Amino acid sequence: MEFLRPASWQEALAAKAEHPTAVPIAGGTDVMVEINFDHRRPTHLLDLTRIGELTEWETGTDSDSVRLGASVPYARIMRHLRAELPGLALAAHTVASPQIRNRGGVGGNLGTASPAGDAHPALLAAGAEVEAESAARGTRLIPVDAFYTGVKRNALEPDELIRAVRIAKADGPQQYSKVGTRNAMVIAVCAFGLALHPETRTVRTGIGSAAPTPIRAEVAEQFLNSALDEGGFWESGQIIAPSAVKQFAALCAAACNPIDDVRGTAGYRRHAIGVLARRTLVWAWESYRGGRRATEGAA
DSSP, rough: OOEEEESSSHHHHHHHHHHHTEEEESOTTTTHHHHTSSOOOEEEEOOOOOOGGGOEEEEEETTTTEEEEEEEEEHHHHOOOOTHHEEEEEEEESSOOHHHTTTOHHHHHHHHTTOOOOOOHHHHHHOEEEEEEETEEEEEEEHHHHHEEEEESSOOOOOOOOEEEEOOOSSSSSEEEEEESSSSSOOOOOEEEEEETTTTEEEEEEESSSSSSOOOOHHHHHHHHHEEEHHHHHHHHHOOOOOHHHHHHHHHHHHOOOOTTTBHHHHHHHHHHHHHHHHHHHHOOOOOOOOHHHHHOOO
């Protein structure tokens, strides 16, 4: 196994172009486990830890999005980006141990593309875009909805690397919830992310570990978006009818295509996603209503 250690982003792209099968490593929280258990034996490892820009993010008062470097550790997302990216910050809290949260980043989660990756539901709910780059073709933005192409497969070309993730700053409440034997230090049995987008009057979802790839519950979103719009809920801030919440949860469960494995049965995963969908919607909507009341009181 040959170890490549570029000192700049351009050197990294050149190395990836020369060795398309090279496996990128930054935090190493997934790759090293696979190597240690002899599940993977790449001919080249591409170490990205010397490239400082991958551990930085860009956000400003005049920007409506965050450009998050692929290797920004989860611990820093939790500490510094809770207001801008609340759903991802909540997901980061559930990632493994404090040591792993200080090493692992979103780029690794995306590169591995495991359906159980903790960041995926939050990224789907937020409508993120993956910034990929190659030495030959330059930069392109891949909508996260189109990024996952199969079990542990993604839309990257062999000579591409993930440079950053672009995520709109939250314009409304976001929630994330995960089922496991404990909050962290565990692979999710299933996970659910939800984001309210008051500016566009839409709701987005993200489901993890309940299908071959991370997915959105698009039929459930369409149902809820119509119900909220037709009932004038965005304007009134009224409590959503329990029947609508129940239907939304049922449609989220129906969107799943899970399997039986050592962590849980397919039936349990469907049931749990329905419960998580109901809970996160209620929590997020209560937060939205509370924000409206605070704004109206200040006025």
